[in-house]
Amino acid sequence: MNPDSKSTETVIPGMGELARLFLFIGLTSFGGGITAYIRRLVVTEKRWLTDEEFLPGLGLVQLLPGANVAGLAVYIGNHLKGPLGSAVALFCLFVPPFVTTCALGFLYFHAGRTEDASAILTGVTAAACGLMASMVFESGQKAxxxxxxxxxxxxxxxxxxxxxxxxxxxxxxxxxxxxxxxxxxxxxxxxxx
Amino acid sequence: MNRILLQLAGLFSALSLSAFGGGKVVLPSMHQAAVGEYHWMTSQQFVDLFSISMAAPGPSMMVVTLVGLKACMPYGTVAAILGALVATFAMFVPSSVLVYFAGNWWDHWKESPWRHAVMDAIMPISTGLILAATWIISKTSIHTVPTAILGVIALLLMLFTKINPVLMMAAAGAISWVFLS
Structure with missing residues (x-):
């Protein structure tokens, strides 16, 4: 797919590097399109996998149930570092979002649905509906x-x-x-x- | 308390293994269980939590973390975090284990014509499930003309521009805060 990643040698990262990258992905990935973001980091920038190695993994996680991002972490971790690599990648992917999500959850339930929060959430949710509807169109086009x-x-x-x-x-x-x-x-x- | 943890583990591991097409497809079941069957929260709270999880960093299905958090919240802060952990673990680990083991057989599958057949069969089902999820979220949240307009603008932006969805949701939140409150 990408000419950059086709003929070049791949690099095998250390376990620490793998952990750091997935912590970074967990912290910086928002909304949809995360699989494309992971491909850019892992294939194009870090050159840990070629597209020929990455794309079958993407096909696999799309075919199987579950969140695609979690599946990709497992596939990439296993490809690079075996079973332990899978576990490390999956764990690191979830630590930053887990902490921030819980913090936001406590904030929401403790502050209550104040007028300001209510107004902001109304707008965010309306936009989220639009986002979901766009996924119906995109997925329908392929289906x-x-x-x-x-x-x-x-x-x-x-x-x-x-x-x-x-x-x-x-x-x-x-x-x-x-x-x-x-x-x-x-x-x-x-x-x- | 233990009963709720078991319910969370049972619910989300079942949904984990049926989320063909990504986490969003099981949103209708999650809504039905959390609001209608177990009464952990109101429909409005569920939709709010969904929006929060969409705007926060991480995979979009972090709403399961918030459902676990709320389900155990009556039992205190530590229990709430435990509930969040159990829900997150149950949602993301079973499907990941499946990916790990299936990866080993994937090379054999690659040759089979059934691979495409399965893909073609899954796509319409996921589309129908995402449609149902969109319906449920919209029904609770789009009540007024301004919210409907915001939703439609968001849909058009997502379909025809490459705008980052989180930026778009943040902008919608800001617009709503300034003009609708």
Whole structure:
């Protein structure tokens, strides 16, 4: 992808460097787009991984459940330093946001919803709604390959919104249907492991 | 107290392993459990906590930390921090363990045509779940014409510019503070 990172040698960092970078990421990553930010730091700037090593990891964490950022920390940590590297990267990623988030939480519940806080939060939340809605559009653009995908989106929405089912149950209901529809068709099914 | 910690651990580890497409897709379940089933907080508080977590540093699903914090807050400060720890751990560790072990089999998967099939199947489901999450957050927070306008402007900015979402949320907070209070 990036010409800079293609032919150059990668560097293996020490455990301390790995810890420092993920502490830094935890402290400086805001809102969405964190995976692109991690790629820039780890592949382009630090040259710890090539794109050929990073992108399959990104594909893996997008495929599996869970927060993509946490999964990437585990993948990168393991790639560079083995199991301990995974644990260190994941732990360091969460220490700074955990501390700041708890501090903000105490502030919110102890100060109460004052008029000022209320006004600010009203604006922030309205913008957050816009941000979430934009994700629906972006994700929908990638998801919709035919009319059936629109049906799957609406079915999923309806099961959560109107049937009030929990997300794991909704997935158990819709996933078999979606998998059946998107099953590999042109390829001989015998080679499926 | 112990019962709440167990509920937090059970709820968030289940959601951790079903968050296909990222943490946001389980937001509707989190809302339903925290507000409707366990009565840890009001819907307004949940949405406020979600906004705080979006504007604070770290992965956006840090709202789970705040849900854990609030759930145990009646039992004191130490209990609240313990609740936050349990919730955060339960949300992020199970899926991470899965990534760690699946990484070892990933090379075999790469050859399988099912990899694309699974990806194509997951995308519409995550989209539907994010739509449901957006609906729930909007329903609680967009009540007036000015908030609706702010929301629509935010949506358009996110779709058509490369503005940093946190800057945008900070600006929206400032605008709302100056003009709407």
């Amino acid at each position: 919709i390959k035919g009319v059936f995908d629109v049906f799957l989106i609406l079915l999923t929405f309806a099961l959560v919104r109107f049937a009030h089912l929990h997300v794991p149950i909704v997935i158990l209901i819709v996933a078999p249907l979606a998998l059946w529809w998107h099953r590999p068709r042109k390829v001989a099914t015998k080679e499926v492991s």
